[in-house]
Amino acid sequence: MDGGIEQRGKGKRSRPVRVADEIKQWVVERDLKPGDKLPNEAEMIALFAVSKGTVREALRILEAQGLIVTRTGPGGGSFVDKVSAERARSLLGNYFYFQELSLADIYQMRKALEPELSASLAGKLSADQLDELEALARHHDHPAATSEEEKQQHIASLAFHARLAEFAENRLLAFVISFMAHILTDMTVYRQLYDPPNVELWRRGRQHQLELVGALRAGQAQSARRIMASHMAVAEELMATQEAKLARRFISD
């Protein structure tokens, strides 16, 4: 019912890749869960009738995709692992290394998604979660005096958005928004997307975040949506003063 599908046109696959696929299939067939143990090296050598080197290359392939982890020693071996959000972000980041992504592209997405996220979280967050968000919003309670301070405020603001995203029950929405926050953080760090400091935009941005937490606390979905929409407009204005092209680089693990 699966594994057989999608086998179109993939001519020459090396033995390690084939073994990696067989291991994947082995896992899916048995419906193994994260933490479940795979056969050890010696058993796989026998199971797939290949050498130790080939088995190890196959395991590295699965490890690189975040599907397994391997530990040495007694009780060690390879174990099914669920792909972490961090690794998924990193792998997807590689895709955009050679794609031309502009700030306008990212803000087109953010303007569509962040208000939706805000509305969907209204009245759904715990007091602890709301307090954490408020603390992030209050983290910088004065205008930036230096470029370095401005940079830190940008990063803190993006951390606010990333954290907010993580609270969403919709894991796809959470991932995409979090991914964008991380991209923007990288841009902030690697390019100088944080000067000149702009007191007025800082004030409006901070005010928006605090108002948003209030609306979320009060369970006012439409209000939360509206506030976030305004906030996106401000953030875009802030970023749009800077260069348009995303730094082309591999995102490290």
Next chain:
Amino acid sequence: MDGGIEQRGKGKRSRPVRVADEIKQWVVERDLKPGDKLPNEAEMIALFAVSKGTVREALRILEAQGLIVTRTGPGGGSFVDKVSAERARSLLGNYFYFQELSLADIYQMRKALEPELSASLAGKLSADQLDELEALARHHDHPAATSEEEKQQHIASLAFHARLAEFAENRLLAFVISFMAHILTDMTVYRQLYDPPNVELWRRGRQHQLELVGALRAGQAQSARRIMASHMAVAEELMATQEAKLARRFISD
């Protein structure tokens, strides 16, 4: 200026993983482009002072991430490769294997993004592109009589959306919409998300796609946005009659 960052808390990394990182760094430092050649095995053995097996495991790691391709024979070796959209989808799909994604989650995203995509494409497509879309929309010009036919119509409709997404200049928007179309296609194939056939919904869906192509051709952005929004409502209604949980499985390469 990079490679040094993000090195937090990564205690025990195996030698192949470290070598893979060094190769990545080597590529970034030289700003190599897709097609550019990496050192061959013997050179890497000398360059990183590790054995052949270790080099090969490192290369498999990079290959699994879609960053390089390897060819045998004279003139062969490893070459920088740009990660394909297909591979990026596959790698990201693994992340959602253990995440609970519902149809409601996907449609929350689609309702926010697909109208935005439609609006941004109005007046931007070539006659060839518009003709291709119209052909996809007309592909099934009669109501489905059987479940199999209904399934094929669903898949064709999703292909319409995937193709539309690929025309977007915004590569992030294109990727996310295309990713969702592929997830829905998988759900259509692996679960029976296509019966019972519903003539009325089929008629409205098809009409929407044809109207959309017309609006795109006429360069009417707002009209295109409105039509797609209606179309999403219809599609959601169509899907919502089915089970809510996404099939949990590895997406094959």
Next chain:
DNA sequence: TAAGATTTGTTCGTATGTATC
């Protein structure tokens, strides 16, 4: 602390496969 057991990690030598000229 120390020794032993278990399992992965790494190296080396050799042979084979594959594509180009």
Next chain:
DNA sequence: GGATACATACGAACAAATCTT
């Protein structure tokens, strides 16, 4: 076909990490 330049694969030996006693 033969020579060449690569990657691919195997097997045996040893190193390192980790758990148990």
